[in-house]
Amino acid sequence: MSSAYKLMGSLGAEVSLEDGLSAALKDGTLHDVTLVGSDGVQVLTHRLLLVARSKVFKTMLMGSFSEVTSPTVNVDFPGAVVNAIVEYIYTSKVQLLTELNPDNVEVSGDISEAGLEEFEMLISMTAAAAYYNLPYLCDSANNLMETYVKKFPSLSLAVLEACAQEYPAVSNNLLEMALSHIRQNKFERLNEGILCSLSSPVLSVILSDEKTEVGEYERFEMVQQWSEGGSGGVNRKVSAKTLVKEHLKLHLICPNVLAKSVAPSGLADIEQMTEAYKKHALRVSYSTFGHFCGELILRQSKPVWNGSQSNTITETRSGVYWKSDKMTCPPLVNGCKYMWAICTSGTKAADDIMIGVAKHSTTLNDNNYCGSQPTCWAAYGDNGHAWYSGAQKEFIGDGAKFGNGSHVTVTLDLSHDEANNGSFSISVNGAASVIVSRNMQTHLDSITDGYVPVVSCFSGSSAKILSIEELV
Numbered sequence: 001m002s003s004a005y006k007l008m009g010s011l012g013a014e015v016s017l018e019d020g021l022s023a024a025l026k027d028g029t030l031h032d033v034t035l036v037g038s039d040g041v042q043v044l045t046h047r048l049l050l051v052a053r054s055k056v057f058k059t060m061l062m063g064s065f066s067e068v069t070s071p072t073v074n075v076d077f078p079g080a081v082v083n084a085i086v087e088y089i090y091t092s093k094v095q096l097l098t099e100l101n102p103d104n105v106e107v108s109g110d111i112s113e114a115g116l117e118e119f120e121m122l123i124s125m126t127a128a129a130a131y132y133n134l135p136y137l138c139d140s141a142n143n144l145m146e147t148y149v150k151k152f153p154s155l156s157l158a159v160l161e162a163c164a165q166e167y168p169a170v171s172n173n174l175l176e177m178a179l180s181h182i183r184q185n186k187f188e189r190l191n192e193g194i195l196c197s198l199s200s201p202v203l204s205v206i207l208s209d210e211k212t213e214v215g216e217y218e219r220f221e222m223v224q225q226w227s228e229g230g231s232g233g234v235n236r237k238v239s240a241k242t243l244v245k246e247h248l249k250l251h252l253i254c255p256n257v258l259a260k261s262v263a264p265s266g267l268a269d270i271e272q273m274t275e276a277y278k279k280h281a282l283r284v285s286y287s288t289f290g291h292f293c294g295e296l297i298l299r300q301s302k303p304v305w306n307g308s309q310s311n312t313i314t315e316t317r318s319g320v321y322w323k324s325d326k327m328t329c330p331p332l333v334n335g336c337k338y339m340w341a342i343c344t345s346g347t348k349a350a351d352d353i354m355i356g357v358a359k360h361s362t363t364l365n366d367n368n369y370c371g372s373q374p375t376c377w378a379a380y381g382d383n384g385h386a387w388y389s390g391a392q393k394e395f396i397g398d399g400a401k402f403g404n405g406s407h408v409t410v411t412l413d414l415s416h417d418e419a420n421n422g423s424f425s426i427s428v429n430g431a432a433s434v435i436v437s438r439n440m441q442t443h444l445d446s447i448t449d450g451y452v453p454v455v456s457c458f459s460g461s462s463a464k465i466l467s468i469e470e471l472v
Helices: 003-011 017-027 047-053 055-062 079-091 095-099 116-131 135-151 153-164 172-185 192-197 200-208 216-228 234-247 255-265 270-281 440-444
Strands: 033-036 042-045 072-074 312-314 322-326 337-346 353-359 376-380 385-388 391-395 407-413 423-428 434-437 451-458 461-470
Touching: 017 079, 042 047, 042 079, 047 055, 047 079, 079 095, 079 116, 095 116, 095 135, 116 135, 116 153, 135 153, 135 172, 153 172, 153 200, 172 200, 192 216, 200 216, 200 234, 216 234, 216 255, 255 270, 337 353, 353 407, 353 423
Parallel strands: 033 072
Antiparallel strands: 033 042, 312 461, 322 451, 337 407, 337 461, 353 376, 353 451, 376 385, 385 391, 407 423, 423 434
């Protein structure tokens, strides 16, 4: 064996590029710049590698900035995140992502706090990855955050907080997941402590989400509670007034509640209150909803069913096949787009519910459920089929099935969409909408006395109306 081979043997196995760079990062061999995190943690690194992997570092360390000659560079991210960024630049791997796996999170005490510290670290990492133009690392961190939100839905508020602070790295998919959780719980998990801890921008995001199925007075109560809690004093009250002005439709709150609760709060200015009272005064009298100044009132805090003082329909008597009611509502108007929503419950068969649209004069009773009517179109929760004109038609997809505890939203688009000629679609639990019919305009044009939203319930099931709204 030659002396050269003997020498190689004495030095051990060849060091891989990855292992060599990992070792250089770990011990700082020949480092020429030190990155200092926002918490003072120092990371020894090499300009050449930073510049080679990140265009941002290239601009920072080779341009006209002071960092070009400085031996230390201050970074606005925690030291652990800075170290993760540098590790990724050196090895295309990040040990911290493995350590932050949500399966490693121990839950003790308040479940609403579970995973929060780890999640905030991930938010910081995605922001840093986006800042230094490392898209693959940004995507990996976002995917892990989605896993966190699925396991700990209470982290939805942390997502909204990140979005409100305009972190560029939070994906639209993650934002939609967070809002979907808020929608499904209808503010119910926003207890006083959590609510008062929210920032004004986060509350604005929640209030501006038109898919959140709560009434106008409930929205007002949330803003009022927020204004009276937490720190901020006068500034918080000013922010609350802005939220009311930008996001609430006060004319959808009944006049006596406006007078007894909204006006004394001081959160609505004189102009807003005057406009709300004016719209109520001009309103044509309907049982619950009404027409005024050409506008159809459709978003209310507590809509009711025809002939009932409740916003819930149910039938629990044995032997009765169907129980049905129409919502008290003026006829819908061509050229507009509408959305209404229910949540289902019951002790027997909550999946045996139909939701749709019918002729205004249609008779719905124990023996005449909406799917049996010649002038009614509905989606049937049990099997995902559509019913038109009294008979079951084609299967419209698993996405149209709904059962006990479902939140079901119907959209009727009569806004003269030539391609669809009026579409009727359904969304279950915030999922993508499924088209029930694309030709509603053709059917409805022949109805002279108008059409209204309808729901039919099987014996033992019930449905609660959550919201009705004109979108266009």
